[in-house]
Amino acid sequence: MLELRGLEAAYGDVPALSGVTLRVGAGEIVALLGPNGAGKSTLLGCVSGLVRPRAGSISWEGENLLTIAPHLIVERGLAVVPEGRRLFGSMTVEDNLELGAFSPRARAARRESLARVFALFPDLRARRRQVVRALSGGQQQMVAVGRALMASPRLLMLDEPSLGIAPQLVRAILDALVEINRAGVAILLVEQNVRAALTLAHRAYILEGGRVVGEGAGADLLRDPHVRRAYLGPLAAGG
Amino acid sequence: MRSPGGSTEHAWTVAILVAFALLALLPLLTARDDVLNFVFLVLLSITLAQSWNIVAGYAGQVNLGHAAFFGLGALTARTLWIAGTPVVIAMVAGAAVATGFALLIGAAAFRLRGAYFAIGTLALGEILRTTVGNALPEISTLPAASIAGYRLAPRYYLALALAALSVLAVAALARSRLGLGMQAVREDEDAAEATGVSALGLKLRALALSTALAGAAGGVFAYYHISYYPSHPFGPGWTFDALLMTFIGGVGTLQGPVLGAVLYVFLKEYLTVRWVDFHLLIFGALFVAIVLIFPGGLVQALVQAGNGARRRRARRRGATT
């Protein structure tokens, strides 16, 4: 469904992505792993239309995304939960969610989408009138995921959803992702919590220095020695 | 904005100074007052524009209160000169007062970035204009003896000297450490600070030079006019004129303000004959076009035309571009 080929991107003279080729198929959960600065956020930026790549192609269901404006990419069925959430802090939970369904296609289905979001995150229903700024990090993350879901996406992309969130809430969010996927939404997950990501994902890519250095099924990579050494730390040595 | 210095600017500096030298002969060649008055206006405008250019083009800040310094220079010089001080000393005193005031507010003013600095200086200019207008509402007229002995030539030469001084100041600035430091601050203030450059110090020095020239220009204005309202030189029109001339000519370059001033005064005088104030409509539109399309102004247009001509010549000779 989503296909990146030979993607090259840079910030001024600093290269961020070199020859990145990547696929996300229908209904898949694909994880994107790698150290800080590897280019993972840049990659999501290219797909969502905020960053302009220097070379390469991005196609979604056969259509070239590079010529489409960011807000229209959302209309095509791709939604992003950005790093740091980027919610509209001065507005309520309800307003943030409602704005998520701004594109015409999403707007038509907004009532169902909202019901689904509240079913996934019951906590939000109680807090719907609260101003987002007043919520905790974990609750804000739920709003961010919910806002992206309101766009009725067929591909949901998340940039470091577990960053700065309490562990039990991370669990809740990852469980929600499984459910979302079960409903037919493909997921591209950029995550620092490698173990959790690999347990969840069908497939994963490893990005280092802007290049894809590893690729494979989630379970296989969990066992891969390089991955274990680089990302899972000394505690993982045991198996 | 382009980097200052370079052989083009050097060539322009020489050309402009030669032109000034020729202009020095003008009063000897013609007795026509209207011609001399016109050239005087051009020279004063050159100083006004060039002085504004220092802060805008080299220190990168849009000062919308430039008239305040022009006005302070005029006020001080006029007061001293009418009281008997020799005019050159009065002018220097005017420049000193303008610079003193600039340094007084400079530190606070430069805490503001970009738009805030611009509107802050605009407000400052208006405060001064209103205050002076209220404190000195009566027209300032030279005593009868002075009017009887009024000669245009000394005014003319003073304006010429000041214009030459402002051009030389900018030429020297572009090459100096001060100028290069300013360019670094203008390009990226935070990066410059990180390498040890004191942005505030540089900006204050730029402001000091700019306001000194503006204040001196005010002195020339005060020396030139027989009667005017003391608040007149504080009016925002002077700032806007400087802004227009500099941008249309090419902000941040040496020759830009000069070209812009010449064009501006010519068009203004020509258009005023036929349509009063219409020149502002044209300049407003031209200005918008320049900001959006030709940020380098006339200078950029000339450079591009020059490149275009060179390419066409090369093609005709059969060489590949």
Add this chain to the structure above:
Amino acid sequence: MTLLAQQIVLGLLLGGLYGLAAAGLSLVFGVLKVLNVAHGELIMLGGYGAYWLFALLGMDPFAALLLVIPGALLLGAGLYTGLFGFVVRAHEETRIKNSLLVGFGLALALHALAVRLWTADDRSISTGYGGAVLTVGPIAIPLIRLASLLVALALIAGLHLLLARWRWGKAIRATAEDWQAALLTGIDIRRAYLLAFALGTALAGAAGTLVSVGYSISPSIGLEWTLKALIVVVLAGLGSMLGTFVAGLFVGVAEALSAAAFGGPYREVVGLVIFLVVLVLRPQGLFGRASR
């Protein structure tokens, strides 16, 4: 004492118009990050619109609002499409500087055009009910100015509701807060910019109409009102229409008090001085949020 109270009331009435004038500027600056220094000229144009509707068609200025406001909406849309739409393509720092310069050029052109078309004379609309006064104790409240204050308040409240309830109003607020997140949410931010600019111009037009009937207009009021609007915006900070209105009232009263204390000619100065002090000490304004 009564004289002071009278002056304060008049200052309050004028301050309401300051608030309305500032609201438009604040909206545009907050959403587009563009400082339209031609805002005062737009107010001036609104005033002339009402004036000519009155002079040529005999239309009551308050009724004329129904024509001036949509007209100003269209003008704003046109100005955005033809001019400011290009300014917003730049990065924020350059954008603010360019908008200042473009706005300046626009102001110059509009001012010259107005002088050309309508001469530099002062104009004022004098309706039949122009002299009516509401007397509250020893204080005389000119009815027209009171009505203007109420209209201004209604427009501001209306704007507040639009921004709070209307789908595109929320989109405008979202764009103002985080344009990249707005794009990611599927909002066409250029449409949000267009709407915000049109709304801002509409408010300016309305303010101009009220100025022409309660006070007077001429081509030169542009700079004066731009400065007033700027003072109020800086005082209030961005983000709250109601806060902007209150700040406008504050400036009106401050001017009245300073005129009483230092004499009439200095009333302008106090506003500007407050402006500078707030600008330097608390750039986010009295009601604004800490991050700029």
